[in-house]
Amino acid sequence: MADREHLVYQAKLAEQAERYDEMVESMKSVAGKDTELTVEERNLLSVAYKNVIGARRASWRIISSIEQKEESKGGEGKLKMIREYRQAVENELKSVCSDILDVLDKHLIPAANTGESKVFYYKMKGDYDRYLAEFATGNDRKEAAENSLVAYKAASDIAMIELPPTHPIRLGLALNFSVFYYEILNSPDRACRLAKAAFDDAIAELDTLSEDSYKDSTLIMQLLRDNLTLWTSDTQTAFVLQGEEQNKTALQDAEDEKQ
Secondary structure: OOHHHHHHHHHHHHHHOOOHHHHHHHHHHHHOOOOOOOHHHHHHHHHHHHHHHHHHHHHHHHHHHHHHHHHHHOOHHHHHHHHHHHHHHHHHHHHHHHHHHHHHHHHHHHHOOOHHHHHHHHHHHHHHHHHHHHHOOHHHHHHHHHHHHHHHHHHHHHHHHHOOOOOHHHHHHHHHHHHHHHHHOOOHHHHHHHHHHHHHHHHHOHHHOOOOOHHHHHHHHHHHHHHHHHHHOOOOOOOEEOOEEHHHHOOOOHHHHHO
């Protein structure tokens, strides 16, 4: 078995065993070969990092929620412990984000030869800078938000030319970019405009949707519509997205929803 083939199979085994840190290491080795990844390899890399970062993002949200509750009680003794724990999780988040952003900048983006892969990687870059901005403060948050915006714009510029409006990667980009505007830049108007334009453009060309991508594309279109409903609704409390509580899931990105 060739080295690359061996690494890919190792990553698949790690995925089945839910050992995502090891899956990341295998796919990082593949990415380090500085050649264009196949669609399968690209997806394996994305899934690996998505699971590693996803677990830590979930932990951070839970700890932050506990911290807020404790602050309202004025429990200083527990707060010190909670904040130290949150800081430890934030350090892990920084490490994972820095790791994949380094792989993207040094290997994946320079080796990308197709419009599809370029959009995929710039979108990924935007996503991981967005994850940094979720918990960063001050200049660190500003820098992460700016980097995310630049990456999402680069992905959008290529997507508009290279990918049809119904392409799942273009739709996923619109979903995540609109969440960035809503959550990170606190700009609901721009978030809604972006999401609505992507949804309307896809609806207009729905008859061109290939059988292969039908399920993925229509799922993301539903998420775009659901977020639009949430963002423009005056009565948000009853809103439910994908069978879960809206406040936990409505602003999740496409990858999170498809796990």
